[in-house]
Amino acid sequence: MSDFVARRPIWSLVILVAVALLLWLVFSVWTPGMEAAFGRKRVFLSALFNGITLGALYFLVASGFTLIFGLMRNVNLAHGSLYLFGGYLGYSIGELTGSWLVALLVAFVVVGLVGVLMQVFLFRWMEGQDLRQTLVTIGLSIIFADLLLWSYGGDTFQVTTPDWLSGPVTLPLAVALRSNGEAVLMTYPLVRIAILVGAIVLGVLMWLALNRTRVGMLVRAGVDDRDMLSATGVRVQLVFVMVFAFGAGLAGLAGVVGGTFQSLQPGEDTRILLSSLVVVIVGGMGSIPGAAVGALIVGLAEQFGSVYMPTYAVMLTFVIMVVVLAIRPQGLAARR
Template sequence: MARFIERHPAWALIVIIAVAVLLWLVFAIWPPGLEAAIGRKRVFLNAVLNGITLGGLYFLVASGFTLIFGLMRNVNLAHGSLYLFGGYIGYAVSTWTGSWILSFIVAFIAVALVGVILQLAVFRRMEGQDLRQTMVTIGLSIVFADLMLWVFGGDFYQVQTPAWLIGPVQLPLLTAIKSSGEPVYLQYPLVRLVIFLASVVIGIAMWLALNRTRIGMIVRAGVDDRDILAATGVRIQFVFVLVFALGAGLAGIAGVVGGTFQSLSPGEDTRFLLASLVVVIVGGMGSIPGAALGAVIIGLAEQLGSVYIPTYAIVVTFLIMVLVLAVRPQGLLARR
């Protein structure tokens, strides 16, 4: 951080001012004139929290994508299909068994197995051939989409939230003060907060696994020079299969998460594949912290844009991506 401030003092000042303004908007009591100008504070705080929790969902999808695409150099454009397939599996399991937790476990295992098949049958045969991987996985995504449409139809599905997560929780965020002097605090759905906290825990665990464990060292070394690593006796292909399975399984978990506080329907695969691409581009390929930062930025841009400039909300998202590509093409927190 200190190095960034030394090298880019102007950008550092802009970031500090932006963070200070955001904190003031969140924690300060808005004067009546400002509240009338840009909307009620409750709406603003809901949009911010929706953006952050949506960022948690985007991170779960993009973290698996950045493992497969950014770290292992495998161009898997069927990643969105893995998300939707995991969501459908989670919906089916939760409907049959009534267990929300079990739906995550089954979705992770089922989608991870699909990831293993993809790694063994497709990517191992086309290592280093980015164009072939792109075309094959685009074709596979179309086939997967048609198969899921055939099995599950074109209806919308919602994964049932467990009873212990239903209802709002009061947050220590002041939205207004009544004429009697009584403060009014924001209430927010508990399930979204729990899911966001779970995504934070998963992100920290992934970063520690990649940067503080032997298996993470092997994966990073194998990406840089797999031949030399294989010569030391490490079964690098087996390690890569496990990493691919983990990335696919995370997409399956994200599908259950998305089906819980949003919905599942045909077309969600394309939406989340595109979101993953944008998050990885903004955050930096192969960087777990970058995926987290990019996911929060895109989630906030999408939700704030949909509230205040709904006509141009999608434009804001891609404008951020264009600005990052123009200023820092490798991404905000790209691996070095």
């Protein structure tokens, strides 16, 4: 952190000012002039929170994607299908058992197992052939999409939110003042806040696992130099299978999460895949902090775009991607 400040004083200042401005916008009571410029504060705040929680969902999907890519150079274009599969599975399990947590767990485990099967039966035999692996994942994504359409049809599903997570919660943020001077407080769905907290906890745990444990050390070594790692006697295939299982499992878990506060339908796989592509391109491929930064930027851009310039909301994320590519082709948080 201090390293970054020392290297890029101007950028740090810009970021600091932007954060301060944002905090002021969040906590201050808006004057009529500001309401005229930005619209109502409630709209601004909900765009902000929706953007952050959407970023949390994107982080869950994209971190698995970027982990698999970083270690195995495998652009898993079937990642969106794994997400959708996890979502549908979570829906079925949730209907069957009535428990959201069981659905979450089962989706993680089963989709992780699918990832193991993919790695053991397909990708292991074409190690180092990047293009061929990518083509295989394209084929798999087509097959998965059609199988899911076959079994679940074209209807829209939504995973039922558990009772203890449903309903709004009041945040200590004033959106407006009543005429008697009393503040109107912001309310926000509890489930989205829970998801945000969950994603942050998971991100911190992943960071700790990568940087403080032996397995994490092996994974980091594999990202830097796969051949050297296997030359030192590590069973690198085992590490690969574990990472693939974890990455795929995260996609499945994210499917349940996404199915809870968005919806599940055919085509959602492509949308999520494209979002995670943009997230990892913006953040830097193979980097978990990059995925977090990218997910936050993309989530915020989508939500603010849809509030303030509805026609070109989706375009905005791609414009950000092109700008990042032009200025810093390796991504914002990548080392190389």
